[in-house]
Amino acid sequence: xxxxxxFSRISFLVVDDNQLSSEVLRDILxxxxxxxxxRCPDSDAAIDILGQGDIDVLIAEWNIGPLNGLxxxxxxxxxxxxxxxxxxxxxxxxxxxxxYVIRARDQGVTEFLAKPYSGExxxxxxxxxxxxxxxxxxxxxxFGPDRRRRQLRHDGPDRRRKAS
Amino acid sequence: xxxxxxxxxxxxxxxxxxxxxxxxxGIGMKLSxxxxxxxxxxIEKSSDKFATQALTTLRLLRQNIAAADAxxxxxxxxxxxxxxxxxxMKGLGGTxxxxxxxxxxxxxxxxxxxxxxxxxxxxxxxRLHIDMLYLVVHGKxxxxxxxxxxxxxxxxxAATRKFA
Numbered sequence: 001x002x003x004x005x006x007f008s009r010i011s012f013l014v015v016d017d018n019q020l021s022s023e024v025l026r027d028i029l030x031x032x033x034x035x036x037x038x039r040c041p042d043s044d045a046a047i048d049i050l051g052q053g054d055i056d057v058l059i060a061e062w063n064i065g066p067l068n069g070l071x072x073x074x075x076x077x078x079x080x081x082x083x084x085x086x087x088x089x090x091x092x093x094x095x096x097x098x099x100y101v102i103r104a105r106d107q108g109v110t111e112f113l114a115k116p117y118s119g120e121x122x123x124x125x126x127x128x129x130x131x132x133x134x135x136x137x138x139x140x141x142x143f144g145p146d147r148r149r150r151q152l153r154h155d156g157p158d159r160r161r162k163a164s
Numbered sequence: 165x166x167x168x169x170x171x172x173x174x175x176x177x178x179x180x181x182x183x184x185x186x187x188x189x190g191i192g193m194k195l196s197x198x199x200x201x202x203x204x205x206x207i208e209k210s211s212d213k214f215a216t217q218a219l220t221t222l223r224l225l226r227q228n229i230a231a232a233d234a235x236x237x238x239x240x241x242x243x244x245x246x247x248x249x250x251x252x253m254k255g256l257g258g259t260x261x262x263x264x265x266x267x268x269x270x271x272x273x274x275x276x277x278x279x280x281x282x283x284x285x286x287x288x289x290x291r292l293h294i295d296m297l298y299l300v301v302h303g304k305x306x307x308x309x310x311x312x313x314x315x316x317x318x319x320x321x322a323a324t325r326k327f328a
Contacts, residue, residue: 004190146173
């Protein structure tokens with residue numbers, strides 16, 4: 001039997017200063033069955049909402065202020081005020097050049113989606129963060145989802161330490 | 165020299181999966197054609213709104229470019245406005261069925277991304293981009309246009325490289 005995702009069980013925060021872009025994301029989420037969708041145009045409001053602790057998935061544009069999307073991810077991953085340092089974050093942005101993808105990945109983004117996107121593409125990212133969560137890595141200079149997507153065979157000893 | 169800390173692996177959180185993934189309620193993890201069509205229809209509903217907003221923005225840019233042409237000191241502000249508008253159109257155009265608009269906006273965004281001022285030739289290139297964007301939205305040129313339009317986009321790219 002095919003597995004399903006009940007989007008009504010998940011709460012979303014969409015942070016985008018372009019109202020139409022934010023509305024379209026809300027409409028897509030609603031079409032998928034989500035009904036707990038909050039939206040805001042800037043990082044200050046986002047931090048207020050995230051601080052309340054009831055957001056399951058953050059969807060953020062890079063080009064927001066006063067903190068940009070990358071700095072907002074940094075807050076989520078590193079701030080002592082962050083309610084969930086392992087919060088899934090999908091960055092949806094028109095900054096699609098490879099340099100941006102790499103910077104977002106190194107800041108701990110969970111999924112990156114370049115605009116323009118299709119409905120299927122955003123659905124794919126949502127499925128990924130909800131149904132296929134990734135392990136986290138806490139290393140010197142990095143805290144975030146494991147950046148290695150492919151599981152390559154490794155014949156040497158496993159020197160990584162499991163969290164207790 | 166301080167010894168490098170070993171990476172700590174934190175197992176993936178199954179919380180969202182447990183909350184939302186099931187066999188009874190929601191949307192199948194592989195989208196059906198019907199689901200895809202529903203999402204597309206959701207996006208299409210906002211397409212007219214996007215075109216109206218894009219035309220308003222482009223009219224504003226066309227008004228402002230005259231002042232920026234006349235006064236060099238107005239150019240940084242105008243370029244800033246253009247850069248943000250180009251990024252928004254690049255991001256949303258393709259989503260709403262205007263991939264040609266996204267391509268031209270991408271060229272304009274690249275051209276203005278690091279630019280503060282512009283000489284007369286560079287202003288002319290910016291104006292050509294804006295005029296083309298206006299034509300695409302006003303003429304409702306959905307899709308990628310065709311071979312001639314692809315040549316035009318390449319010509320824009322060539323001009324931006326030549327007069328960088």
